[in-house]
Amino acid sequence: MISLLAKAAEMVRAYARHPDPRVAAANVIALLVASNQPFYPLYLFWLVSDDITAAWFTFLSTPFFLAVPAVSRRNGAAGRALLPLAGIGNTVLSAWLFGTASAVEIFLIPCGVIALLLFRPRERLAALAIAAIAFGVFLLLHDGYGPPLSAYDAAEYAALARLNIISASTLTAFVALLFSGMLAKAERSPDAAGDKKTG
Template identity: 90%
Template sequence: MSLLANPIETVRAYARHPDPRVAAANVIALVVASNQPFYPLYLFWLVSDDITAAWFTFLSTPFFLAVPAVSRWNDTAGRALLPLAGIGNTVLSAWLFGTASAVEVFLIPCGVISLLLFRPRERLVALAITALAFGVFLLLHDLYGPPLAHYDAAEYAALSRLNLISASTLTAFVALIFSGILAEAERSSNAAGDKKTG
């Protein structure tokens, strides 16, 4: 256990930030990056032994890993980098696997993350990134051309299920994080109210 304690604390320290929205972006980014190495394994176990295309998805990993570092330099840029990296990875994956893989469903959590990460005064940034996520789907869906990966109908059905479950899990994880932020804000508000009435 002690062997794991130091690396885990290092990751926690890297993700830590006094602003809860920035800290949330950091955690989400690191969770996504930590799950990327498993994607080829899921593909191998659940879809096909042809996982060549999956290796190219690692091109986005450095961008997810960089989110906490960028946040220390500029917290708005760091938060924006998370959904932008997600959108970029989705476009790359749609080209690699084809739209029949349903990988474009990841644009939904990208849009949700964009709307949650920014404050009301930053709403323009949130709306711009969300518009980009949906614009990518509307404009590029039929323009990717032949995918690098070639699967049969049954394999594409399995890949679609994998992507739908993954995107749903990511969206639920994001919702869980932000429900925690709201609960903490409510506790702080209640504590402040108790002090005033006490």
């Protein structure tokens, strides 16, 4: 059993691996999000309500997150762009499913942050465009979703909002730690050491 789990973990690591650290980061984030999606209905059931009908529709975005490493192998920029765009799409879907009272739109923040971090300065236009989409979605759609598929009472919406705020905050913190590690690794590289000596 342990050997099977180890083999599965190595397969996942191999799927996420990429020589470009920003692409590798996008792959790791995408697979993390996809691996957590099956637990969302359980969190909803335990913490909010036994009405989890709407949660099953969130799986429509799972294939897009799982596809990020595959797309990245063909085109690194396209793979990096797919991750925040899939996140924005999932957020829009969830806002329609649960209503804006669920605070699910807070996931637009990590989507924008991820877009800004994944692209290099020379690719700033792509980063800003995707971040603008995240911001624009909130401005244009916030009051336009109509009645949600699942409606909850005030206490249940408060619990759902807490769940989404904690989840989005945790994702943002993970992304910050991931990129902090990348920066630390870059600072320890021979090129960076050479720059310090000559600077």
